[in-house]
Amino acid sequence: MRKSPKIFLTNDDGIHSPGLRAAVQAVMPLGDVIVVAPATQQTGMGRGFAGNMDAPLIPINYEIDGQQLQAFYCEGSPAFVVQHGFNVLFAEQPPDLLISGINYGENLGSNITISGTIGAALEGASRGIPTLAVSLQTAKGAYFHYSDQDWAVAAYFLAYFANIVLTHTLPFDVDVLKVDVPSTATTQTPWRVTRLSRTPYYVTSLEHPSLASTPGEMHLHINVAQASPESDIQALAIDQVVSVTPLSLDCTSRTDFQVLHAILTGS
Numbered sequence: 001m002r003k004s005p006k007i008f009l010t011n012d013d014g015i016h017s018p019g020l021r022a023a024v025q026a027v028m029p030l031g032d033v034i035v036v037a038p039a040t041q042q043t044g045m046g047r048g049f050a051g052n053m054d055a056p057l058i059p060i061n062y063e064i065d066g067q068q069l070q071a072f073y074c075e076g077s078p079a080f081v082v083q084h085g086f087n088v089l090f091a092e093q094p095p096d097l098l099i100s101g102i103n104y105g106e107n108l109g110s111n112i113t114i115s116g117t118i119g120a121a122l123e124g125a126s127r128g129i130p131t132l133a134v135s136l137q138t139a140k141g142a143y144f145h146y147s148d149q150d151w152a153v154a155a156y157f158l159a160y161f162a163n164i165v166l167t168h169t170l171p172f173d174v175d176v177l178k179v180d181v182p183s184t185a186t187t188q189t190p191w192r193v194t195r196l197s198r199t200p201y202y203v204t205s206l207e208h209p210s211l212a213s214t215p216g217e218m219h220l221h222i223n224v225a226q227a228s229p230e231s232d233i234q235a236l237a238i239d240q241v242v243s244v245t246p247l248s249l250d251c252t253s254r255t256d257f258q259v260l261h262a263i264l265t266g267s
Helices: 018-030 078-089 110-114 116-125 152-167 232-238 257-265
Strands: 006-010 032-038 070-074 097-104 131-136 176-181 191-193 202-205 219-222 242-247
Touching: 006 018, 006 078, 006 116, 018 032, 018 097, 018 152, 032 078, 070 078, 078 116, 097 116, 097 152, 110 116, 116 131, 116 176, 116 242, 131 152, 152 176, 176 232, 232 242
Parallel strands: 006 032, 006 097, 032 070, 097 131, 131 176, 191 242
Antiparallel strands: 176 242, 202 219
């Protein structure tokens, strides 16, 4: 008898996030779900390993549709929590899939290394686990608190891609599938395989910069002006289709090594 797949659910918005609950509910029919998430909001932590070194995994009552799930929280950043979850809960048998999300706010362009959602996904992928990072486009004011959102469409696409990843082997070098769902999407909205934009999607500025200025005074803007046609920014922010971006753990430049060597050696 084939064992049910084990699915590791995490996020960067914290254990109480409605987006996390929507993700769990979406994939419960696909396998045995175990939730391990940060104790509190950890947006913007990237793949940083910050946390309470004395913090254990703390069980929490987590019931969805009358079913009690294994769920834990830990005081730390998303990648920190994922690492600890692997070492404690999956030391003998790794999960079949790790899902990070559903995140409040889209993760696009060169900003993604800031994202705790992506950081958690990369930590799972670094252990050789197929990984999804799923984000829902929201208003800028919704990034740091649990505002009301309609998660149904993002949950639909999460379940769709989770089922594919569980039943198919993705090509080499596809370590994470980054899925970003427009706020206007329906279940009939097309999806597109995209490239990560080399330009930032989020940019910040100060109205009157001075040495007395603080980060809290910064204004956050969304930049779509230089989006290339095949980019994740173009897909979600301009064409309003679901963006599916394959990410690689290999950050090596695609430059010609011989050309680079000649420059570095002066030859």
